[in-house]
Amino acid sequence: MNPLHNTELDLNLLPVFDALIRVGNVSRAAEELAMSQSAVSHALKRLRLFFGDPLFMKTGGGMQPTPKALELRAPVLAVMGTVRGELLVREGFDAAVAHRTFSLCLTDMGELIFLPRLITRLRETAPGCTLRTLQVPMRQIPGVLESGEADLALGSLHAVPEGLFQQQLFTRSFVTIVNRRNRRIGEQIPLDQFLEMEHIVVSLSGRREDGYDAIIDQLAGQRRVYLTTPHFLTVPMIIEQNPDLIATVPRELATKFAGYKSVRMVETPVSVPPFAIRQHWHPRFHHDAANSWLRKLVKDVFDTLPE
The missing domain is CATH 3.40.190.10 (Periplasmic binding protein-like II)
Structure with a gap:
């Protein structure tokens, strides 16, 4: 920070920096702050002038912070967190009139x-x-x-x-989805057939052991995992085009998938404990x-x- 400008910093500009560093977009920051885009742009111009740095650069991925902005990120967020958590909390939150x-x-x-x-x-x-x-x-x-x-x-x-x-919201169970055209699978799928077939595993980290249904391997033995993906929504399309693949997913999701008529549900032949959301x-x-x-x-x- 330029010490010559210390007394000139308008603290009203900090919420603008806070919003921009979090959302990386002028229009979304303006919406969150209930300000016009031009007002946010003007505030950013003043911040740039004060700190002698562009702070945020326009890229294809939004407003990317400069090294100076990243340096300022922690202290500004700490100040804003204190304001929100210890000062503004006394004012409460009126959902009926709030804009954020x-x-x-x-x-x-x-x-x-x-x-x-x-x-x-x-x-x-x-x-x-x-x-x-x-x-x-x-x-x-x-x-x-x-x-x-x-x-x-x-x-x-x-x-x-x-x-x-x-805070726990609810618990849910797993179910296995299979291609409707796969005649090898009846109304139920025996454990030996379940383990013989090739599986799709959904893992947000990309690692099989972190998959949502990783506990199945602990309870039933190692499955033949053909695909590990971080996306749930691609699973029914993949199974539709590859009838020999199966997947075990949360029951609500399987119910949605079954509505598309390309897959159906069968009970997983392993007693998998419910998972908590x-x-x-x-x-x-x-x-x-x-x-x-x-x-x-x-x-x-x-x-x-x-x-």
Whole structure:
């Protein structure tokens, strides 16, 4: 920081820096701050002038922070976290009149199964708020939550990152999906046939041992895994074109897939314990009024899901 300009920094500019470093987009930052894009651009111009650095550069992937901006990131986010968590919390959060963007770490499965319900409830209770979803590698989730880039991470994290708060939303079971044209598989699939067939495993990390259904290998023995992918939504299309492949996925997802008529469900021939879906958040935002309101909304939505 240029010491000659220390007394000239307008602290009202910090929320603009905070929003830009988190969302990397002027229009989304303006929406979150309830400002016009021109006002955000003007604030960024003043920040650049004060720090003597471009701070953010336009690229195909959005506004990328410069090394100077990355240097400023931690202290600015710490200040904003204190303001949100210890000062503004006293003012509460009025969802009916609030204007902000909530960001959620979700898998593609979460977007398909759970996001529509969240959108419906959010539009009813907070009409001025919007949503943004992120698909973040598991190892990066604590940092994304700590920085405020995401408000919550929703899903089944096999190894909950240390230091995060968590709340269980519900538990769900697994089921196996197969191609409808595969006549070798009857109404049930015996364990020996299950182990002989080639499997698709979904793993967000790309490693087989981190797959959602990794416990099957512990209970039934090693399967013949042909494909490991981080995406749930490609699985039914792959099975449709490759009838000899099968996959074990959460039951809600299999029900959605079965609606496309190319795959059907059979019970997995292994007694797999239910897995828990939880919401996770960082301690910095535990007392943040908006974050607290969002967590309650998410919990209420999932409490109404059918068993």
